Amino acid sequence: METHSFNFLFKESIYPMAIVDHEMRFLNHSKLWLQDLGIKDSNIIGKTFYDVFPNTPEEIKIIHQHCLRHTVKQSKIQTITQSDGSQKWVDWQIKGWKEESKKLSGLLIVAEDITLKKRKEELLLNIQRVAKIGGWEFDFVANKAYLSDITKEIHELPLDYEMDLEKGLEFYKEGEHRDKITRVVNEAVTHHMPWDIETILITAKGNERWVRSIGECEVVDNKCIRIYGTFQDIDQKKRIELHNQEISERLTIATTDAANIGIWEYNIFNRKVTWDDNLYRIYGVTRDKFEETIDAWEAIIHPDDKIHCHNEIELAIVNNKKCTIEFRIIWPNGELRYIRSEFTISRYQNGVPSRLIGATWDITEAKTAEQNLKELLEVTSEQNDSLMNFAHIVSHNLRSHSSNLSMLTGFLTQEEDENEKSSLVKMLNDASISLNETVTHLSEVVHVKTNSEEKMKKTNLLKAIIAVEKNIRALLNEKEAVCNISVDASINIQAVPAYLDSILLNLFTNSIKYSSPKRKPIIDIKAEVKDDVVLFTFADNGLGINLEKHGKKLFGMYKTFHKNKDSKGIGLFITKNQIEAMNGKIEVESTEDVGTSFKLTFKKTIENEHHKKNEKDREHLYYR
Template identity: 30%
Template sequence: MTNKLKLYFKAAQSAKIGIWEINLETNLIYWDSVTRCIHEVSEEFIPTTKNTIDFYSIDKNRDEIELLIERAIVEGTPFNKTFQITTAKNNIKYVEGICQIEFLNKKPIRLLGTFQDITKEQNLINELQQSVEKFSSIFSSANDAIFIIDISNGIITNCNPRASELTEYDNSELVGIHNSELFPVKYRKEVRVFLKSHLTKDNYIVNETYIKTKSGLTIPVEVASGKKFKVGDQTFSVCFFRDISERRNVEENMNMLSLAASETTDTIVIANPKGKAVWANNAYLKLTGFNLQEILGEKAGYLSKGPETDKRTTDKIRKAIQDKQSIKVTILNYNKQKEKYWFELNITPIFDNNNNCINFVGVGRDVTARKEKEFELRGLLEVTSHQNNKLFNFAHIVSHNIRSHASNLSMVVDVIENTENTAEKLSYFELFKEGTEKLSETIEYLNEIITIQKNTNIEKKEIRLKDEIEKTKYALSLSIKESQISIIDTIPEDLTVCVIPAYLDSILLNLFTNAIKYRHPERKAILKIGYEIDESYTIITFKDNGLGIDLEKNGHKIFGMYKTFHGNDDARGIGLFITKNQLEAMDGKIEVESKVGMGSIFKIYLNEK
């Protein structure tokens, strides 16, 4: 190898340029270390005609290198091309391949060439090309009209298709004209000042003006001018023109609406499609106590929420706004001073010609006075209904309880009259005395209820339940004796309940007499009285083994007035009706479980509040 060639190889290696050679007489291929490094093969790799071609993708790359090598061998034609290869380590690289031919007697005998890795440079070129394609796509498909203007003379040098749509001029008509020709004469000075200011500050600025179309139509536009850029010695500016006709129409409509709505006594709030306030009239500001700056940009109604504002109603409003639907609600709001007021609100979405929601209009009024009257009327109705129930219960207590005591006294008198034995007669006088005392006590309770009826609420008293059960058992002792019913209770001596005494007396009498009346004829009657206590109630259970009730057939009317189920001659069908009403008057309730032929369980719930 000559010194000159050695120097060339060293220079090539320093520049990371690989040397390769194909001896056409021996078909041997030579790769230097740089060429091997580019292909990422070891020093032991022996290049051949076949395996060197395998580095080129099976596409036009491989076809092209094969064609160029063939031409070099057959025709002696050199080449300089860029190829994509896949290295031995499966990395994709771009290489620049140069081939020169050595001749002997005008016949190619050797191919000499170089390889240079240009992957980084090619990737940059590819990225630049992609950027150019993206810019070209954005430039062509942008909704805004884009004009590229030569700063030195104001001439339009390029524009996108939207520019033709906006101005009605073809692109060929726009390119080459002065930008001032796009504007009506009276706006040209204004635009010239705008552009001059931009050139001085070199920043992104926006202005509103008008353009004149080819047909003579004047269109309001928003002009935005970005930073300048240079190509060679020329400086250009990119200007964006946006048609704001629709926005101007909306603004004009809003202004007219504002004028019409400002003086109305109804409150009006206008919100954007996301429900954020953009305007409110004086009536709304006066009602809420907020100023316009405080509510702008806030969710309409957000500042009016308070501790008692109904979340379900606010959720409905939020859902209607999300779904772009109308809604009418009445909601408790708070003003800036945290004072409550009732607000009746109608929200209506406003749509453009393309069915896009552009605004919400909320029209409302203060209905506090009306709501207070409604509450007052509702309260009066509840009091009236409650009082009617009390009077109804009172009337039935009079007829039911006194009749029960009178019946017991009548039974005692009947026994005394039909007994000849003086000692036996005297033994019943104690029962007669107890019966008269019980009757007197009932009348005393009824007199107390008459006094209480003048008030809206009947006062409850704490009494010992065990004592009341014993009193009832004693009052019904003759019936208990005759029926031979066993009454077992597990009520503690110290258990107290908060009740209206007359009501409890009536309830106990009714449940005891029912267990006696409707006992089963084929077994000994038993009544078990138990209790349990939960968070809100003391629950007293009355479990008997009597005839039972068909709840599937009669469950819906078991507590109805004058409803009987067993055909007893003395059944009046009023006891359970009275009991239910008495318990409800005390904010309690009654439940029943029963099976025909097996007995019943009555549960009375006494509200301790």
């Protein structure tokens, strides 16, 4: 029973094992023996080991003999090429046995298949080689260092190199890198802190190489007896990383510090927007005040530009084009800023648009500069015109008087007739009066040009009109003129009061001077406010003027168009100059024998209106 049961257990053993006698003949074996070793012959009992394994190497045969003779245990790993050509790793464990009583002896052999284990080991080694990860340790008790082959390779050291801790630290680049590794090793030894750092190593061949060192310590009785860890060559990766970092930093400097460009992204599906810090600065809002949605963005845009922006974005998505938009925004403090944004559309592989990515910058300064330049150009060209005009006046009008004077004095010196002489003196007197008048006009013109805006002040338009009308009441009454004044008493304009009076007086006297003899003069005066200007109309039913013929010269100096003794051609010239000196404009419409209508533009006084407007804008945004 006992023998039978033992035999059964042997057969069913979880190990592939066999028993042979002193002549290596099989006495018994487990089922796994045949199965694991791939033995086709199912009846090997009585056959020798070498019959079954004819390729048994000599060294294993020696082990067999040794174990038989000394009844000891030995093991040996052998690679076996199987019938299908694949390799199998077998760990032979051989033990000699002897039964003195029966004078029997033999071997117990266990053949462990370690193929899987071997493969894993190889794989691990491979991984280490590919990832360039090596191992290392320093044993403080034995004062010994161990470096794996890969660690040595990373150091470019010969494989038989003997390392110690001090030598190990010297491989790190002098300065910050060596200081860093020394510090973390000290920390590990004294405070048992693990580390994970990236530093530069100088290899045995003098090459610089980025490495990642991970270390831990083994502590016994609160004392560090060993430090160990891994060592990885990250040179390539690190250099790419550093390069990218450099590019990214450069980009940041370029966009943030130099150009002040903000970057944004808009996700079309969830309508979310993402801004960088710069963009928050550009839009004048803080992160906690911004909802990060497209609607929140649109709320910042000037009401008049919203539709334009919306349409441009839609259009860009449809046309799949790079797009530039310019629009105005209103900062939370009410300030108006000009913005330019360029963006492209990013799509999924199936072509469906997914995101907009853009860059935005503030162009307020450029816009303002452009505006200023335009204004400056206008002023310059106007001044140039006046200068030409002035030169003409000097060359013509002054000369005409001086030539008369010289001619008359010439006659006077030759004249002997007393009557003729006194007549010449009278003419000489007239000529000098005319010269004086012309000089007065010129100085008036120059005066207007040089007296700039600083004398401008808030002036009530209606009051000014009524005051002038009162002054020339006698003249108006004489001609039985009717004045219809329709000007709101609340309208205030920025004006030099003396200029305004002179302009109004000139318009009134012109209307009377050039009234039609066929009808009683009617003067219609109106004013309306439009944005920040006041449009002022002064219309009469007088003679009118042929603008096609005389339009260009109407506001010129010494231009007259009517046979009228009072015409000097200076009034409208000065009027125009005075209006322009107050940043205003004058235009004229006229039909001959129907009447003339002068349209003047003045700057409205802004006062507290500005404040109100901002409040209104804010309200508007708030209720959106």
